Amino acid sequence: HVQLVESGGGSVQAGGSLRLSCTASGYTSSSFCMGWFRQAPGKEREGVAVIDSDGVTSYADSVKGRFTISKANAKDTLYLQMNNLKPEDTAVFYCAADSPTARADVRTLYAMYLGQGTQVTVS
Numbered sequence: 001h002v003q004l005v006e007s008g009g010g011s012v013q014a015g016g017s018l019r020l021s022c023t024a025s026g027y028t029s030s031s032f033c034m035g036w037f038r039q040a041p042g043k044e045r046e047g048v049a050v051i052d053s054d055g056v057t058s059y060a061d062s063v064k065g066r067f068t069i070s071k072a073n074a075k076d077t078l079y080l081q082m083n084n085l086k087p088e089d090t091a092v093f094y095c096a097a098d099s100p101t102a103r104a105d106v107r108t109l110y111a112m113y114l115g116q117g118t119q120v121t122v123s
Contacts, residue, residue, distance in 0.1 A: 002026035002113045004095045009118030016085050016122070022078040022095030022115055030073035033102035035109045036080050038091035038120075048093070049080060052104035060106050063089075085122045092117040 008020040020036070035050035049069035051057045057069055068081040078095055096111035 002097070004097060004113055004115035006093065006095045006115045006118040009093060009120045011121040011123065012085055014086055014122055017081070017083045018085065018120060020080040020082070020093055020095075020118060020120075022080075024076045024078070024095075024097065027097075030071070030076070031100050032112075033098040033100065033104060033109075034071060034078045035096050035098060035106065036069065036078075037094045037096055037109070037111065037114075038089075039094070039117075040088075040091040043091075045094070047106040047109040050098070050104050050106045050109045051078070052102065053100060054104075056104040058104045058106040082120070085120075087122050090120060090122050092119050094118075 003025045006022045033052040036048045037045050039045040049059045051069045066084045070079045094117045095115040097113040098110050
């Protein structure tokens with residue numbers, strides 16, 4: 001049974017930072033392309049960042065230079081370090097696992113498995 005569990009969301013003022021974590025169980029996450037989606041109220045879900053099994057990363061233009069995706073394979077944990085947060089970053093953030101053969105391209109990130117989401121609110 002594959003499970004992705006996010007943590008680390010919360011409320012922060014503009015300019016602040018948060019680090020999201022996603023712990024995977026039920027499979028070896030290091031073999032998979034992993035990423036983060038977000039969905040703001042009234043908007044479609046969008047890919048934010050992705051990292052493949054080789055550590056290649058890709059980011060949405062809106063977060064480049066502010067967000068960093070990384071993973072700790074030994075812990076089966078995915079991270080998203082978010083700095084210089086803006087009110088428009090307010091959304092529910094979801095951890096996702098794509099296929100092992102997926103490219104590290106945030107535009108084509110697909111959620112074979114999706115976490116339950118964690119709220120990020122920037123005021």
